[in-house]
Amino acid sequence: FGPKLGAKKRPEQMDFQRQGFDADAIARFVADQTEVHVRVIRPPNYTAPVVIGLFVALLLGMLYMKRNSLDFLFNRTMWGIVCLAITFIFMSGQMWNHIRGPPFMITNPQTKEPSFIHGSTQFQLIAETYIVGFLYAVIAIGFIAVNEAADATSSHDKKQGTKKSSNPLSLFNVPANTLAIIGLVCICVFFSFLLS
Template sequence: MVGKGSFAESAMQFLCWILGAAILGVHTATCTNASYVYIDSESTMQFLCWILGAAILGMGICQKAMTLEEKVKNLQEWMYKRPLINMNMDRWKTYVRSSPRNYSMVVMFTALSVGVNCPVCKPAYDEFYIMANSYRYAYPELKALYFAVVDFDEAPQVFQSMNLNVAPVLIHFPAKGSRKRIDQMDFTRQGFDADSMARFVYDRAEIQIRVLRPPNYAAPAVVLLLAMLVLGLLYMRRNNLEFLYNRTSWALVSLCIVFAFMSGQMWNHIRGPPFIMTNPQTRETSFIHGSTQYQLVAETYLVAVLYAAVTAGFILLNDAADGKGDPNRRRIMAFIGLGLVVVFFSLLLSIFRSKYQGYPYSFLFH
């Protein structure tokens, strides 16, 4: 690689020196004799054409296709430095589109510039980086798969050659054979977290990647601060701890824990999904993911609120049927409780239908 670049650079320097000498010769002849100028300049131009052809031929020879060993060596060196290889047009043609190639490439086409309206590009890139870094630690010497990134600002010609007008896009380029439609990952259906990308790589390249996420110290810090806050409150009220025996308080705490687990907060903690998702084709923002294998953070909040509303409706129905108090007040509580249960349970069914295509049951909302 180094030899090729130095040879081409030397050829260009030699060509520039010949051009300068030719121009100097023509200028000298012009100052001497006008008739001599015509003969000497013509000879000089012929000589220059010969030199130009030789230089172009030499550059063509030095820029011949790289061998497979050179390609793999360069890719390995880049992978040792960084799990994702940045692709420009020259690298794209050399390492992805040209032969020989006995390795697969998984390339993410993205737009990370601040001026590009792509809120999902940065989270998808971060997840892709985590997955590629996990592969680098697990298979440093496999030499069968490499991960690359094409940024629109750095290589728009690559987007044009692939006929891509959306981002992000993840495509697998197999080592042998032509690329198929299933070699492009469907982010809308599969999600764009690192685990989903690892499953996509396993399906296409048959290489199992165990995703290793960097440690997140935010959650332990929050738990520690919360524990210190609770202990501080208990210390301040150490002379009056009757509230610890209040059944209503413990019931509310238990319900909050139940709502958190039913909505999928633990899944969010493990998988780390984005808050919302923007469809790369339509640019529509979604708060609910359309697959049963994935969910968004905003979706879990919405489901928790719906479960809480249904629970509040049942509590009102239970209190209304208790038989104590004003009958009109109990009747109003019963109607409100029934309305909460009917409306918000119908919304829960509607959300489930949107995620599980073909579910036959619904109530008020479709």
Template structure:
């Protein structure tokens, strides 16, 4: 009986001892991965990943953190202007999280450049850039974990809302101070003030209805072309297919648009407006009537001078028309 109990105890220790050792190894490996990610994040908000780092830190278990990765092509030979713009917004979002008081190791931001990790693109069957994908702490990415760039745009605020929806981590976007805007505004106000001072005795232009009409039309054209939508959503200027190299200026969806598309609409609307204004001016302007009166007066004066000099009379021209 004693030997049976001893055997049972030995088997129990053996059975429960092995998983414990494996669990310790997983915890040690996870701790190393988190420490490595934290170290890289302390140096750079967006971690640059290649194929080896991606497989070891993102694909291979264990992992208890989410990683937001931007797949891009920033090398000059790729000629991806949208990638550069998206990278700037992504850097703003990552830095906002890095310097946030709520920063934890729950989420990290990474980047895979095509020229540094083309094998990752092949692994994920990706053929376009930029693309944002959330790799959750548990399981594989779902369709909703791929950011809808063409619909939402790549503004940092829009990315932050998507991150909060996928990870429950709320990031307050803090943009670095931009002194170019206030400087240009100050120069514009100084120019307007100087112009008003120099023409202080002749400010009739402020009451010119054409100036106010042109300003109102410009504002209406800007608003109706979709510039406010661009400001809110931050869409790319155009889209270049990385496979064919073809550039699209018109978005294929009715729920989104490119910046170039709004410029095209603005030009069309401006052309139509200019045509209507010219038609109205041609129908109501007194310019042609004034020219005709001036030519008629000159003809009458010439007729009278010839009549006085040569002494002839002509009934072809009525003097009543020379009024």
């Protein structure tokens, strides 16, 4: 190897805490140190197509098994619940979480207390998404309860209770006035939580 011409140099080390240890970071470090460019080739990820295929197969199998009783496809209440669930998912910020990949919650380094809601308006935690989605759902249930209470009083005045109501809230046998009060309390309390 021959005699050393200069002082002893410190060996190059990659700081995994700062740069990470995935293949791209290591290839970048090798390229910076040796000017040798390493091509990173990843295998294809078949997780999403397999999960979607299994879900479609399960759905088609269920439709095939219940082909004689497909009345649930024409059920307005079921489709309303599906539409509300999709609306709550998107309004709560789940798509933002899917794109950005935030943590579930954060811990304060000084006090070690967990925080489920981020202090900034430019960031959102996954737990915050669940909380906001729950608040939207309870507010919507409150509006539905007020609407059903109004329908129950108007139909009671017209028909004097001869026909049984087909709404899902009629299963609880709650008087219309009580249903309206419960709905208004849900709207007021949980909307104030949403604003705070």
